[in-house]
Amino acid sequence: MHRVVGERSLGETSVEPDLARTLLREMVFARVFDERAVALQRRGWMSGYPPFEGQEASQVGAARALADDDWLFPTYRSNAVQLARGRSPADILRFRRGFSEYEPVDGDDTAAGREPVTFTQATPIATQLPHAVGAGMAAAHRDADRVACACLGDGATSEGDFHEALNFAGVFAAPVVFLCENNGWAISLPTDRQTASETIAGKAGAYGIEGVRVDGMDPLAVYEVVAEARESALSGEPVLVESLTYRRGPHTTADDPDRYRDAATEGLPEWRTADPLERYADYLREEGVVDEGFVAAAREAAREELDEAVAAAEGSEPDPGDVFDHAYAAPPPRLRDQRRFVTERDGRRE
Ligand SMILES: Cc1ncc(C[n+]2csc(CCOP(=O)(O)OP(=O)(O)O)c2C)c(N)n1
Ligand SMILES: [Mg+2]
Structure with missing residues (x-):
């Protein structure tokens, strides 16, 4: 298990103080975003939201280790x-208010003339x-100095797509970093009911690729591990990173974890369930x-x-007709009828 906080001083790492502060600032920003998003959902501002509280260190540490033009494949979390x-x-x-992600909005890559x-x-x-x-594989084909980073959860490792993806990555030496955030849960299912494997990182061995475990509550450790994984991936050796973290909140705002959580979380170590933001802030203060x-x-x-x-985000309303776009280049008659129905109904309401 790769860990920095509690085991090394900052001077013993490859992380400069400036970057250490940036990581903390971005974790704080992420936390405040998450809190605000939950509050907005609670007052009906958006229909649902999947909080990531507890996963800030894992996500911010990983993001910082990627290059600006690496391709990110995120999940809802x-x-x-x-x-x-x-x-x-x-x-x-x-997006959470119903806008398609394809629309050029503030900060959007295509709007800024960059490749997404x-x-x-x-x-x-x-x-x-x-x-x-x-x-x-496309990046490698073009000789681009770029990796694809694919985010996933522990639950996703039970899907066929996970195994197919790792198999292809291994066989074709694809420059991919799989960032599996093992947050202890797939909705209400704890990880030990998800898999009988001792670790998720261990699954990588079956596909001939490297698997590594990192303390996902430690942004410095995640940064170091993902940076190294990125280098390996660039040289044709994909890596599965298992970031051990914890989903401190509900699965989504529609979930009530009190109905299933207590008994199953007994046994998880304190470092795994404690607040990563407080832990890292304490460390940087001590340093x-x-x-x-x-x-x-x-x-x-x-x-x-x-x-x-x-x-x-409040300044504009999404077009309900958008839900019919992007699945078909030429929508079939049934979908065209449904689109007309929704759009006309919406018009009558105004
Ligand atoms: C193919 C598919 N099956 C089932 C679901 C319902 N579902 C939504 S989230 C989830 C659990 C995923 O758990 P995990 O991969 O650990 O991600 P986490 O939510 O913990 O980030 C499931 C089963 C889905 N969205 N897609
Ligand atoms: Mg999970």
Whole structure:
């Protein structure tokens, strides 16, 4: 298990103090975003939201280890990775309000004239994994100095797509980093009911690729491991990273974890379930890298930025007809009829 916090001083790592502070600031931003998103959902501002509280260290550490033009394949849980890679919070909030991710909005790559680096977040479990491998193979084919990073959860390792993706990645030496955030749960199913394998990283061996476990509550450790995995992937050796983290909140805002959580979490070590933000902030204070007021100031700055993001996301209404786009190049008559029905019904309501 790779770990830094509690085992090494910052001076013994490859991380400069500036980057150490950036990681903390981005974790704070992610936390404030998550809190705001839950609050917005509770007042009906958006229909549902999957919180990532507890996974900030894992996601921000990984995001920082990627290069700007690496391709990211996120899931619904990976908003902190996206935020830390510069995706605008307004863009993510608009998506949760029903906007298609293809629309050019604030911070969108295509709007800025760049090739997109973030693919659509996957809600169907594991479907993004073969896509990421294909993208990685395409990058290698073009001799591009770029990897595909595919996010997934522990539950996704039970899907056929996971095994197919790892198999292809191994056989074709695809430049892919699989970032499996083992957060202890797939909705209400604990990891030991998901798999009889001792570790998720161990599954990599079956496909001839490397698997590594990292303390996912430690952003420095995740940063180091993903940076190394990225280098391996670039040289044609894909890696499965198992980031041991914990989903501290519900699966989504529609879930009540009190109905299943207590008994099953007994036995998880304290480092796994404790707040990664507090742990890392304490570490940096002890290392003399941040002062007492750092987190409060970062929180305040995040709140202000999010006020603007919420106002920007509120400024426009999605077109309900959008749900019919993007599946077919030429929609069949049945879908065209349904689109007309929805659009006309919407018109009558105004
Ligand atoms: C193909 C498919 N099957 C089932 C579901 C329903 N579902 C949504 S989230 C989820 C659990 C996924 O758990 P995990 O991969 O650990 O990700 P986490 O939610 O913990 O981030 C399931 C089964 C789905 N979205 N897609
Ligand atoms: Mg999970």
